[in-house]
Amino acid sequence: MELRELLRQLSEMHAPTGEEDEVADFMAKEFSKNGFEVKKDMLGNVIAKKGSGKRKVLLAAHMDEVGLAVMGITREGFLKFTKVGGIYDGILSNMRVVIHAKKKIRGIIGAKPPHLMKDEELKKLPEYDQMYIDIGAKDKAAAEALGIKPGTRATFDATFADMDGGRGAGKSLDNRIGCAILVKLAEEIKKTDCTVYLVGTVREETGLYGAGTAAFGIDPDLAIAVDTTPAAGTPDVSEDSTPVKFEHGPSLGVLDAAGRGLIMPKKLVDWIGLVAKKRRIPLQYEVSERGATDASRMQYVKTGILAASIGVPTRYLHSLNEMASFKDLESAKNLLKAIIEEFPEYE
Ligand SMILES: [Zn+2]
Structure with missing residues (x-):
């Protein structure tokens, strides 16, 4: 190949x-x-x-x-996580991730709308422990039914891109x-x-x-x-x-x-x-x-x-x-x- x-x-x-x-x-x-x-x-x-x-x-x-590990699930079904490996918080904000539940499912790291931000909030980056993953579940029981629990892993979600000049990104x-x-x-x-x-x-x-x-x-x-x-x-x-x-x-x-x-x-x-x-x-x-x-x-x-x-x-x-x-x-x-x-x- x-x-x-x-x-x-x-x-x-x-x-x-x-x-x-x-x-x-x-x-x-x-x-x-x-x-x-x-x-x-x-x-x-x-x-x-x-x-x-x-x-x-x-x-x-x-x-x-490098990736993430679920630490807990909120009552509303959002996933709190820790980082596994060296990750700069700046790249996480609003990232799309794959959750390794019973089967692979999609998640997104939520991003607060700028409409609702105060001036100071607009100038700084959220830290990872303030972030959460939204998998679309309606509550904790729905997330658990998918097999998600502390220790469930998440990885970045991206497809490989052929770039100009014989280069590739992913x-x-x-x-x-x-x-x-x-x-x-x-x-x-x-x-x-x-x-x-x-x-x-x-x-x-x-x-x-x-x-x-x-x-x-x-x-x-x-x-x-x-x-x-x-x-x-x-x-x-x-x-x-x-x-x-x-x-x-x-x-x-x-x-x-x-x-x-x-x-x-x-x-x-x-x-x-x-x-x-x-x-x-x-x-x-x-x-x-x-x-x-x-x-x-x-x-x-x-x-x-x-x-x-x-x-x-x-x-x-x-x-x-x-x-x-x-x-x-x-x-x-x-x-x-x-x-x-x-x-x-x-x-
Ligand atoms: Zn590395």
Whole structure:
């Protein structure tokens, strides 16, 4: 399947943190279709394996997306919620959501009409704990009859949009981009000198948990997180503050969370740089002050694992409409393929 079509389908799936089955089942099917041995572990990670080479390479892409969890239902049938994952309240106001009740149903986050607002109210943003989801139910009993209770999850509701210039926008590109790249690699890796593990991980958005348990079980010689990363170049994100440019190829996350997460070994940074140069794949280097990827956890599993983080520059992360360029997806996929091919020579 084309990367574009893979990303469209994956973007429109719903996999809130801790309930990743919809994406997991899709990934498992695609992996086994391409001759990988597939299993699912207790937390829900999808682990696909191919080859029997001496060195083990693990590529991890998290399947979960940021979302909401119902905390309670008001007498009138409105849902109060908390946020699961890093969400700015500004994007929630009046958002359309999917409620994961007995079956999927629609909800909207209510917005007070400006007609009824005081001057001060017009100037400020409501906070999430003042907001509520309206599912159209006439009272609490009607909402409960749909199977809604504390813990019921909600995800953003958006369809994927093809944009000008080979770009696409939609919800959950963080990290269905990583998932799409792993599925595409499964199609392209016919045989390999390494033992390749393609892993769809769970619970990244709230603490990088699935990647930790998966890496512990696999104990790879090299672990790479495949994820998205904030791109500079829009009027509000300058290239001085965020060095990763849109459409300038994947980024290598050499140091995460101001050094509190992943710190890549210099030797590995240089080696990946050489692989990219040899294959003429554009590569950017990134240091982030906040935020981490699955690599930040995988590096510290067992007695320590050689780890790298590769990100696709993406605009508007953790919003209803994230945007990426298929050129960057393609380059990231090619770089990962080259790394798998060259890793037997790494010393
Ligand atoms: Zn994220």
